[in-house]
Amino acid sequence: MKLTLNIWRQAEGADNGAIKTYQIDGISGDTSFLEMLDELNEQLTHQGEEPVAFDSDCREGICGMCGVVINGTAHGRGVSPVRTTTCQLHMRSFKDGDTITIEPWKTPVFPVIKDLVVDRSALDRVVQAGGFISVNTGAAPDAHSTPAPKRQADRAFDNATCIGCGACVAACPHSSAMLFTSAKITHLANLPQGQPERKLRVKNMVGQHDAEGFGHCTNIGECAAVCPKGIPLESINQLNRDLIASLFSGDGKE
Ligand code: SF4
Ligand code: FES
CATH class of the missing domain: 3.10.20.30 (Beta-grasp domain)
Structure with a gap:
């Protein structure tokens, strides 16, 4: 060729x-x-x-x-x-x-x-703002010790497949990283281990997303069209639901 x-x-x-x-x-x-x-x-x-x-x-x-x-x-x-x-x-x-x-x-x-190399550390800082759970690490617990319903476990797993490549940001006309951020939030929001920090997590991660200069989502969907892991736009709905709950329930404390 x-x-x-x-x-x-x-x-x-x-x-x-x-x-x-x-x-x-x-x-x-x-x-x-x-x-x-x-x-x-x-x-x-x-x-x-x-x-x-x-x-x-x-x-x-x-x-x-x-x-x-x-x-x-x-x-x-x-x-x-x-x-x-x-x-x-x-x-x-x-x-x-x-x-x-x-x-x-x-x-x-x-x-x-x-050349073709860009600095994607802004995505790392969004994860640092809340894309984790605060538990002691150690030996892996038995899978059945923290039961998760099948539907939620599947959603958590599907969203955990986000590899942080940044294609969603590159494709978005507003340079929004909402698909990336929502994948991290949806992953942890569907697991029992993610519940204690759920509201604070979404507030901090979206706050960092905005502070980094990523744009806002207007549901154009170009992000999901190029995502190599098939993260769906529906994950952004989960992010928005959790963000609204965090802002209006008073649980997303400073
Ligand atoms: S394009 Fe998909 S896999 Fe890549 S960062 Fe965005 S949501 Fe994650
Ligand atoms: S080099 Fe690892 S995903 Fe492409």
Whole structure:
């Protein structure tokens, strides 16, 4: 497969950055998108050029490190599954002769560090504000010692699959991180262990979300359309219900 790659290059955050065009040949459909970038970087290194900086770690769709905008879509679009992480996207989703435009997550809340690498630490600070439970750790308790109804356990698990990649923020026209925040809140709100701090958690996490400069949700749904883990918009309903309960019941104490 022969491809034309339009890639965002930015030496560091203070630079303006610009799209640069590269040609690459001999790419198999079984190559992953990041392996294709590895091959480009090998080519650039041999030519004495600076390789393209991009984030990755597990390359198995589980850590949330990777993430670029591919032809205008956060993480790109696969053939099967359509929604995937950048590292799980394979080149069989493209055709010989295609032009592919690759950009970083473009939102002021995730400033560019270099090329396709952005600073997503704002998401970490939202989790630090309340995405935890305060219990002593130790040996794992027996699963049946804290019973959870099946429906709630399933909702908690589905929301726990959020990998914190930030694609939802990159896709949102308001740079909102409501889908991410709601996944963390819905995960813990559906478990017995999450109840003691439930109201304070939502208040603190949404407060931190706003303090970081993430925008407000207007239910456009672009976030859920690109989420590689299928976190549903319904989770934002849970966040809003818990936030209202926290603000009006007096339990979300300072
Ligand atoms: S909600 Fe989805 S898109 Fe957003 S950070 Fe979590 S996994 Fe990524
Ligand atoms: S590199 Fe871990 S999810 Fe893509």
